[in-house]
Amino acid sequence: MYLELDGNGALYAQLTRALKAAILGGRVAAGARLPATRVLSRELDLSRNTVLAAYEQLHAEGFLVGKVGSGSYVAAIEAPRAPPIARVAPTAPVARYAKRAKEVFDRIIPGRQYKGLRYNLQYGAPLTNPALTSAWRRALAQASAHAEMDYPDPQGLAALRLQVCDYVARRRGIVATPDDVLIVSGTQQAFFLAAATLVEPGESVIIEDPHYRGMRQVFQAHGAKVETVGVDADGLITEQLPQRGARLVAVTPSHQFPAGAVMSLARRLELIEYAHSQRCWIIEDDYDGEFRYDAHPLAAMQSLDSHGRVIYIGSFSKTLFPSLRLGYMVLPPGLKQAFVAAKWFCDRGCPAIEQGALARFMADGGFERHLRDAAKTLKQRRTAMLAGLKRYAGGAVEVADSHAGMHLVAWLPGVTRPQCEKLIALAAERGLGLYSIEPYFLGRAPREGLLLGYASLPPADIEAAMRVFGACLADLGLSRRSAA
Ligand SMILES: Cc1ncc(COP(=O)(O)O)c(C=O)c1O
Structure with missing residues (x-):
């Protein structure tokens, strides 16, 4: 003391x-x-x-x-508290990085925004599952009993890297050895390491528009020149890629985030050729590629890459839960040492007990069982949302259904921005959390739309949420816009 x-x-x-x-x-x-x-x-x-x-x-x-x-x-004494020490804003200079980071940081914690709403359709709120909680508790207990107390390998526990290789080979068609894998604390850290390792401030990074904000912000804070290229039903519009100067192109080919397209084979090959000819890197953010419904499983883009240009990133945030903060990268030859060094400088490696628990959970089949159950549950939730949208909002929305993931985009044809804002506000008053797609564009969204997450609500709640949504549309006179 x-x-x-x-x-x-x-x-x-x-x-x-x-x-x-x-x-x-x-x-x-x-x-x-x-x-x-x-x-x-x-x-x-x-x-x-x-x-x-x-x-x-x-x-x-x-x-x-x-x-x-x-x-x-x-004792609980009623005493006059000494005034707290004044918190003075630091006058010491901070690095340019800190200024940029402060500027682009807009922390959004799933479920926290609009806390207390009856139905919250916030993207990122996880699927919870008591069976997973107990299985994970057991795996953790066993792993902690066997954990090494010394610093872990910064590249990741060998046992987990082995399981990751086996998993990405089976599920994503990726051929890799444990030596190609780097365990990271989530995709977010993978973006950070990629910025530090591959991009000089001022260099150009291409991202999709719309895109995942967490990715964009890392590169903006790093000082990269972030440029966007649009997407259509075939994913990134490769013909719009700049003819020179790109250092890195970051994409979500299995399930474009958030608009939902699957990148066509032709575009995937074009992008790989582009990276090869421009000598730039591709980041493949495969954030939810495991969850595909009523459609063929898709191999990752990395499996097509014969030039060693694709950096593949996977995450356990969707397959397990985001608080775990574990993900993995499959690195092209030649990049590994730099990435492992950057990871070492960052945090000396991910916590060994969690890595050990995960390796066990994967090895004993628990992870696969969980994935099968989760896919079934998510499919039911998605079906409930699609049915609810059709039933209660059919005339007003255009649904971008991608047969994958944990969210849908409902475009609102003919709806203006003020009308969309009113819709979101009215829904919130009635206990429903709706979220505009606007923040996922670099500039203004070309049209209004909603990003609807369905992972965290059971089908009955989703149906009820859609009923509220329909009533809000009707009360604002927005029900039958696209019916014509
Ligand atoms: C497009 C996209 N990439 C990556 C992630 C996951 O990031 P992390 O692994 O850091 O949780 C998410 C999570 O919501 C996402 O939507």
Whole structure:
């Protein structure tokens, strides 16, 4: 416990004053247990009798409750609090990175916005599953019993990299060895490492429009010149790629985020050729490629790359849960050392216990079982949303259904921006969280639309949410826009 004695008078009186100041100043809260006298005497290099005398004094004055010797607790005293130390804005110069980061940072925590809404369709709110929680608890307990206490390999636990290779080969058609894999703390860190490793400030990074904000912000904060290329039903419009100067192109080919297109084979091959001829890199953000419904499984773009230009990123945020903060990169030959070094500088590697638990969970089949269950559940939720949209909002929305993932985009043809804002506000008043697609564009969205996440609500709630949505549309006179 940090206490400063003032050097005036008897030691027990100095200690009494220091403890009072700590209590009155709020540094030791009401109800907090003070250290045992033996412990404090050792820490402060005072005799135990001195500490005992100070504690007794504080008891006598009503600052402490409980019995000296069996635990002393700070009393709930109505005392004037010392004014907190003024928090002065730092005048010291910060790096350009800090200025840019502050500028582009808009933290959105799934479920927190509009907390308290009955039906929240926020994208990113996870699918929860009690069976997964118990399985994960068991995996963690076993992993912690066997964990190495030394720093983990910054590239990731070998056992987990092996499981990742097996998984991406089976599910995503990617041939890789554990040596090509880097375990990261989520896709977000993979973007960060890619910026640090591959892009000089001022260099050009191409992203899709619309796109995932977390990706764009990392490159903007890094100081890259972020440019966008549009998407259509075949994904990124490759013919619009700039003819020179791009350092990196970041795409979501399996399920364009958020608009939903699957990038066509022709475009995938064009993009790989482009990267080869421009000597730039491709980031393949495969954030939810595992969840495909009523459609053929799709191999990742990386599996087509014979030039070693694609950096593949996968995440456990959708397949398991986002608080896990684990993801993986499959790196082209030649990039590994730089990425592992950057990862080491960042955090010295992801936590070993979680990695160990995940490796076990994957090895014993628990992960596959969970994926099968999750896909079934998500499909039911998606079906409920599609049915609800058709039933309650059929005339007003144009649904971009991509047979994949955990969200849909409902475009609102003919709806103006103020009308869309009113719709969102009215829905919120009625307990429904709706979210505009606007923030996912670099500039203004070409038309109004909503990003509807369905992972976190059961089908009955989704149906009820769609009913509220339909009523809001009707009450604002927006029901039958596209019926003509
Ligand atoms: C397009 C896209 N990329 C990546 C991610 C995942 O990021 P992370 O692995 O950091 O949770 C998400 C999550 O919502 C996403 O939507």
